[in-house]
Amino acid sequence: AQSVAQPEDQVNVAEGNPLTVKCTYSVSGNPYLFWYVQYPNRGLQFLLKYITGDNLVKGSYGFEAEFNKSQTSFHLKKPSALVSDSALYFCAVRDKKDSNYQLIWGAGTKLIIKP
């Protein structure tokens, strides 16, 4: 069965420090991987995706993510956190063979950046 795991319910980081939000996945075939961010009372905003090619993907707002096939991980990273990065982050995966293009979602990680 396909699944996505975000092992940390909450991540706390001081402003200016690097941040990492973890994601691991399980799919039967090759994955497309996504990160979305959700601010309070808002919908989901697309941050970045991995399709193929370079394992390091750069996205919006200075975020990047590294695809690691052997560890089946797609961790979200940012070199220097901002207070405004505080939000809920979701990792999602889609099997490349899924003709319905459905996303499987993680439960989300709450990121708190302290001044």
Add this chain to the structure above:
Amino acid sequence: DAGVTQSPTHLIKTRGQQVTLRCSPKSGHDTVSWYQQALGQGPQFIFQYYEEEERQRGNFPDRFSGHQFPNYSSELNVNALLLGDSALYLCASSPRTGDRYFGAGTRLSVL
């Protein structure tokens, strides 16, 4: 160009009532998907509409139904509301083979 728009933003209903949520997709998008997001959880897929037909459905009861109109806009209907239906309902639009763009959601509270 407007993104995905959903209405209303908030809604309060009582148990047993029926509700209709609306979604207008991003320009150029013909596929609409609906998700339910309970507090503290990730989105759960309800169903997807393309060419005015339900193409795929998640694990939701028949109380959840939908419709897509010729202009690609969509409605989500929920009958016989239960307390457990309280959630944020998200609409996402996409081209048939493209990435999903989400609306801000409708917050439904069932009392």
